Amino acid sequence: MFGSDNWEKAESALQKQTADLAIEKGDIRKKDIRYLFAGDLLGQLIATSFGTVDLEIPLFGLFGACSTMGEALNLGAMTVAGGYADKVMAMASSHFATAEKQFRFPLGYGNQRPFSSSWTVTGCGAVVLTKHRKEGIAAITGITTGRMVDMGIKDSMNMGAAMAPAAFHTIQQNFDDFQVDESYYDKIITGDLGQVGRTILLDFMKNKGHDLEKIHTDCGIEIFNSDDQDTHAGGSGCGCAASTLCSYILPKVQSGTWKRVLFVPTGALLSTVSFNEGETIPGIAHAVVIENIGNL
Amino acid sequence: MEINKKAYEAYVKQVTPVHKKWPGIIKAFLVGGIICTLGQYITTLFMNTGLEKEAASAWTTLVLIAATVILTGLNIYPKITKFGGAGALVPITGFANSVVAPAVEFKAEGQVFGIGCKIFTIAGPVILYGILSSWILGVIAYVLKAFQML
Numbered sequence: 001m002f003g004s005d006n007w008e009k010a011e012s013a014l015q016k017q018t019a020d021l022a023i024e025k026g027d028i029r030k031k032d033i034r035y036l037f038a039g040d041l042l043g044q045l046i047a048t049s050f051g052t053v054d055l056e057i058p059l060f061g062l063f064g065a066c067s068t069m070g071e072a073l074n075l076g077a078m079t080v081a082g083g084y085a086d087k088v089m090a091m092a093s094s095h096f097a098t099a100e101k102q103f104r105f106p107l108g109y110g111n112q113r114p115f116s117s118s119w120t121v122t123g124c125g126a127v128v129l130t131k132h133r134k135e136g137i138a139a140i141t142g143i144t145t146g147r148m149v150d151m152g153i154k155d156s157m158n159m160g161a162a163m164a165p166a167a168f169h170t171i172q173q174n175f176d177d178f179q180v181d182e183s184y185y186d187k188i189i190t191g192d193l194g195q196v197g198r199t200i201l202l203d204f205m206k207n208k209g210h211d212l213e214k215i216h217t218d219c220g221i222e223i224f225n226s227d228d229q230d231t232h233a234g235g236s237g238c239g240c241a242a243s244t245l246c247s248y249i250l251p252k253v254q255s256g257t258w259k260r261v262l263f264v265p266t267g268a269l270l271s272t273v274s275f276n277e278g279e280t281i282p283g284i285a286h287a288v289v290i291e292n293i294g295n296l
Numbered sequence: 297m298e299i300n301k302k303a304y305e306a307y308v309k310q311v312t313p314v315h316k317k318w319p320g321i322i323k324a325f326l327v328g329g330i331i332c333t334l335g336q337y338i339t340t341l342f343m344n345t346g347l348e349k350e351a352a353s354a355w356t357t358l359v360l361i362a363a364t365v366i367l368t369g370l371n372i373y374p375k376i377t378k379f380g381g382a383g384a385l386v387p388i389t390g391f392a393n394s395v396v397a398p399a400v401e402f403k404a405e406g407q408v409f410g411i412g413c414k415i416f417t418i419a420g421p422v423i424l425y426g427i428l429s430s431w432i433l434g435v436i437a438y439v440l441k442a443f444q445m446l
Contacts, residue, residue: 106402110393116312196312
């Protein structure tokens with residue numbers, strides 16, 4: 001609960017802590033950051049709006065469901081590359097309890113989750129993007145912004161299946177745009193497809209002649225130990241991709257273990273209203289090419 | 297996308313793991329059975345103290361609800377339901393759990409708009425349609441009685 005008296009405040013506190021940590025690690029000052037691109041899963045983005053008040057950084061609040069970190073990185077990278085800012089921050093958070101409360105059931109309510117359901121990650125990730133290459137050794141060298149993909153999935157407990165076609169589409173688009181294939185990347189890392197979504201994505205890619213079996217991994221699968229933690233299909237939420245990126249992917253890229261990765265956070269864009277009104281669950285996926293460019 | 301939605305739905309169904317049916321049924325039977333046996337035990341206990349059967353049942357209901365309230369607060373009841381499924385959802389304890397859980401969850405939003413408005417978010421439909429269906433059955437019974445068919 002991060003010392004707060006309710007879950008929403010706790011998520012805000014988590015954002016504040018994460019942003020402060022990123023600023024500290026980047027060895028920069030708050031006021032040097034020109035824009036903040038941040039989001040969360042809650043209605044009207046309350047975790048972000050309350051969590052970033054004290055930062056006093058011009059804010060663009062984003063909602064891309066669990067793909068928010070990808071959306072923030074896409075926009076942040078464009079802003080920096082376009083010369084509109086020299087430093088921006090991208091951040092996304094989620095909290096198990098706030099997400100359960102908003103999208104599913106109260107925590108104390110007993111029910112059985114299907115195996116395809118995912119477990120919202122309580123986590124937050126923040127990165128500082130800068131145009132000065134020497135300051136970092138992981139760089140964004142390309143983006144592929146996703147579009148809505150709706151394959152008619154209606155089961156909110158199977159979001160992996162709702163998002164996998166979007167991930168497939170974005171990865172395919174990335175290959176086309178950059179004239180590359182899977183061999184160009186050391187890893188292709190999706191956001192929170194989970195076990196079911198991964199199966200679908202790999203099947204789809206295989207049909208197109210791309211074998212991702214060895215190089216694909218998924219933040220939702222990486223973040224939990226599904227046997228010990230009983231998280232079923234895996235982790236989900238904006239914080240899943242964001243915190244996996246910051247704590248696992250970026251260090252690997254910076255250390256040179258992976259030279260170039262394609263980071264593809266995926267989002268299932270549903271609300272309890274659209275779900276109750278019988279709508280489908282469209283998915284979206286935003287890709288970011290992250291490279292180790294060495295100590296320039 | 298070249299694959300159509302119907303085909304995709306069928307494909308997703310095929311790759312999505314589901315809970316095994318029989319272990320689920322056995323667990324539900326066990327948990328539901330234990331809860332009901334416990335209820336019977338409490339009723340007998342009350343009857344032994346000299347209460348009428350109806351009064352004893354009412355007291356049993358109260359005891360079971362109180363126990364669920366405490367178990368929900370201690371986060372134990374959700375674990376029982378996770379194991380027992382419908383075995384723990386269907387008895388009165390499951391109903392109590394569905395009322396207490398929102399009350400605890402929405403306490404932060406205040407007594408009126410939090411607890412007051414949200415307490416029946418899960419149990420509400422059960423109450424509404426429970427009353428509606430008993431009303432319909434009542435009307436049917438009344439009509440049948442009027443024609444001396446019951």
